[in-house]
Amino acid sequence: MPRYEFTEGSSSKFWEITLEGTTLTKRWGRIGSDGQEKVEEFDSKAEAKKAYEAQIHEKERKGYTLAGGGEDDGGEATAESAVNPDLEAAILAKPDDVKGYLAYADWLEGEGDPRAELIRLQHSALDAPAAKATAVHKQVAKYVETHSGELLGESLAEAVSDETLKLEWHLGFIREARLGQVDYDSTADIPELLGELLAHPSARFLSRLTVGMATFDGENEYHDVLEVLAKAKPAPPLRSLFIGDFEYPDETEISWTHVGNLQPLYKVYPQLRELRVRGGEIELGKVDLPELRAFTVETGGLPESAVKSIVKAKWPKLEALEVWFGQEEYGAGGGVKDLKPLLDAEGVPALRKLGLRNAEFTDELCAALPSAKVLAQLEELDLSMGTMGDGGAETLAQNARAFQHLKALDVSRNFLTEAGLKVVAKVAPSVIRGNQREPYDPEEESRYAAVGE
Missing domain, CATH: 3.80.10.10 (Ribonuclease Inhibitor)
Known part of the structure; x- marks a missing residue:
């Protein structure tokens, strides 16, 4: 929880704030005391984030400074995801065997990683009757939103919030992802976002990837996207890849899109079963x-x-x-x-x-x-x-x-x-x-x- 302090004359006060999902939690009082606490709920994560930033700005305007020379972490819990290469290798060897995921859940629980509970939640819906499965899917959606900071990190979670990034989770991990700028006002850096996604432990078993508009500013180019894909280490086990998921001519013309050279991807993703490319200047x-x-x-x-x-x-x-x-x-x-x-x-x-x-x-x-x-x-x-x-x-x-x-x-x-x-x-x-x-x-x-x- 970021802690801000104000000391001047006879004043000696602290103020703390945490953002988790749609919930803001604040504590304040005299330094040395437990202080008071207040919890605020918002209708959306975007509204909560806006209020979080506004309140910090207001405190800073009044002279409060971040204690200890630290940095504001953005309010979200961002505990580093736990990784076990041996258990991941077992899943990669048999991606359709749920036993590997359940074994990983046991280990992740010991590390305090929220993916442990997510694996078990989604597993409980696999063979459940329709009514129960629907209820579990709602639980999963809520769980992912609540723990987005730990499951995704701030930038990926923000991209999900504004629909630049759309995800499908399977047994605690991201199975499908689509990313792309949503409109002409978007400032999202798609290659950078893709790099963050591919490097995140939650995307280790990513199977299907779709890339929409890389940019609405000028010509739509995928050269940097292809470079990020080619340099991913470790590369996810992609089975389906679609470069160029855009509407033409509404979003851009096909000839105004430059795909680039696909050859470097073949060795990196030898398990591909579907490859689809839309655009021009294709090598x-x-x-x-x-x-x-x-x-x-x-x-x-x-x-x-x-x-x-x-x-x-x-x-x-x-x-x-x-x-x-x-x-x-x-x-x-x-x-x-x-x-x-x-x-x-x-x-x-x-x-x-x-x-x-x-x-x-x-x-x-x-x-x-x-x-x-x-x-x-x-x-x-x-x-x-x-x-x-x-x-x-x-x-x-x-x-x-x-x-x-x-x-x-x-x-x-x-x-x-x-x-x-x-x-x-x-x-x-x-x-x-x-x-x-x-x-x-x-x-x-x-x-x-x-x-x-």
């Missing part, structure tokens, strides 16, 4: 992700180098691949010839869902796919958002036998007329055909990929 490098099941790249201009990275990638367990190619004027490069290794099914034995979307060469794809080796192993094929015309639809229809095994074929948001829609309707058992677009000039070749800028 994939040499992809080696042996556990990856799903990869999605959403862009208005995928460079030829990235196309080549995709077809040469090492991901033997990949089941779903979705690629947006984009428009040449926004940096898109490559074409059907560059996709030949993929169309020949090289290195993708487990692939079942393939999306070749937002392309300026969709009709050429329609001509190449009937003889593509990869087609036979697919269950779903997505050619949406591209430049398919009635000619491409006719090509698919002429080769309908090659597509009959598909569970779904998506040709939506292309440039099919009523005649083209009718032709393509029976190419596969289920054909998604809605939201066709109109060319700039029906009399000229003015079809375009749906997303560029």
